[in-house]
Every structure is written in C-alpha cells, then in structure tokens.
Amino acid sequence: MLDKEIIDEWYEKAKHIKNPDELKEFIEYVYSFGDFPGYDEGVHAITAIAIASSWCANEYYNITGFQASCVGLQYLMHWTYDYSNLVGISVRNWSDMLYPQCQHRFEKKISKDMFKALQEKAQEKLDNEGGCEAVLAHWQSIVDGVIPFGYELTDDIF
Numbered sequence: 001m002l003d004k005e006i007i008d009e010w011y012e013k014a015k016h017i018k019n020p021d022e023l024k025e026f027i028e029y030v031y032s033f034g035d036f037p038g039y040d041e042g043v044h045a046i047t048a049i050a051i052a053s054s055w056c057a058n059e060y061y062n063i064t065g066f067q068a069s070c071v072g073l074q075y076l077m078h079w080t081y082d083y084s085n086l087v088g089i090s091v092r093n094w095s096d097m098l099y100p101q102c103q104h105r106f107e108k109k110i111s112k113d114m115f116k117a118l119q120e121k122a123q124e125k126l127d128n129e130g131g132c133e134a135v136l137a138h139w140q141s142i143v144d145g146v147i148p149f150g151y152e153l154t155d156d157i158f
Contacts, residue, residue: 001038002033007048010045011044014055015055016055018055018059019056019059022056023053026049026052030049033045050075072091073089073091076089087117092106093105108149108150108151108152109153109154111153112155118142122142
C-alpha cells in the first residue's frame, strides 16, 4: 500500500507537466512504483496520469476554464459510462450551496430537450430490452410523459 504522501505528490507533479517528454517521464515515474496491492492505488495512478496528460495537452491547446470543464464531462462520458446508454450527465458541486446565486443548480428541473431524450431512450429500452416489472412500468411512464422523481420541465438548460 502506498503512502498518501506519494499519491499527493503524483497529483502535484501532474499539474506541472508541460510537454510529451515530461509526460513520458511522469508515466514511467508512476509505473516505477510497481504493481499495487491495494484497491485504490491503481485509481490514483490512472487519475494522476490523466491529469498530467491534460496539463500537457493544455500547453499546446491553451483552453479556457469553461473548456476544461467540458473536457471533464467528456472524460466522464467516455471513460465511465456505457455511452450507448447515456442520455446525459450532470455533476453537482456541493460547495456551490454556499452561494445563493447558485440555487438554480439544485432545483429539480429538467429541460424539455433532456426529457425528450429521456423519453426516446426509455422507448428504445422498452423496444429492445427486458427488465423487471417495476423498471418496465417506469420506462413506460416516462414514454407516456410522466417526469420522474418530482422533477419539473423547464425551458432553461441550466
């Protein structure tokens, strides 16, 4: 099991990678710690390498903070999820609850376009997949226009 200090060091070093040669050295450095007996170390290694790769690429592309947030969402969609099953994702920063101007981020609203995509995905699943009775009924209710979990439709996308 690796010390927390080593993992913290990876993350700190990752933020300062500026070119492909440094990236290669960083990856080799992380790999030099060998096979990880613990469950978490591989997660931290992959995350640190992904962050280092992003900082390296940013030296070339020089993207904005907003674009960086889009990179993060694209990364989530393509690494974490079965993209064919994805209607959309949302990431919530709970620290935003500290600021009253962020209230809209915590309202139970879904855009009309997102709900339409959800209805289409529910119909696709009804047509092509089986499931337990409760799941099938839930999908059908979405197709029928019932907005799940107490959400309300909105014209706004944010």
